[in-house]
Amino acid sequence: MKPPDDTALCWKQAPGRLESLEPLRDFVISQARKANMPNSLEIKLDLAAEEVLLNVFHYAFESGQAGNVAVGCGVVPDKGFLMRVVDPGKPFNPLEQPRPDIASDIAERKVGGLGIFLTRQMSSSMTYARRDEHNILDVFFKD
16 A cells, blocks of 8 residues: 555644754654554654654755755554655665664764664654655554
8 A cells, every 4th residue: 555645644844953853753743642543652753753853954955955844644544653754855765774783892883874773673664755856754653
């Protein structure tokens, strides 16, 4: 089953800057509560929202050129709760990134990649698309 179109989701938009993190995270949690998702999913949703949004805020935009970031949420039958993050930043498919080395000593590890790894571990599935000069990341959570 394909994800719902954008009009089937509830949306919040904010500038792609750090001060937007809390309002967007709060929005995701409030939408999960409205959808009667189990409380046990809240910590996963909150952490995934934080990791995905921080990546966008820190890496998607050229210095000082932050665009608006939109977060859409809703329930997709048979797939669970969907958090869709859309940004007009430079192309970046997090699903193509190599998994971080979590077996080596922490002092020997390459910096980066843990947020994507954690989000993949906590979610039931993720998809990425680049459409109309926008990154579109769908993160699904089953209860």
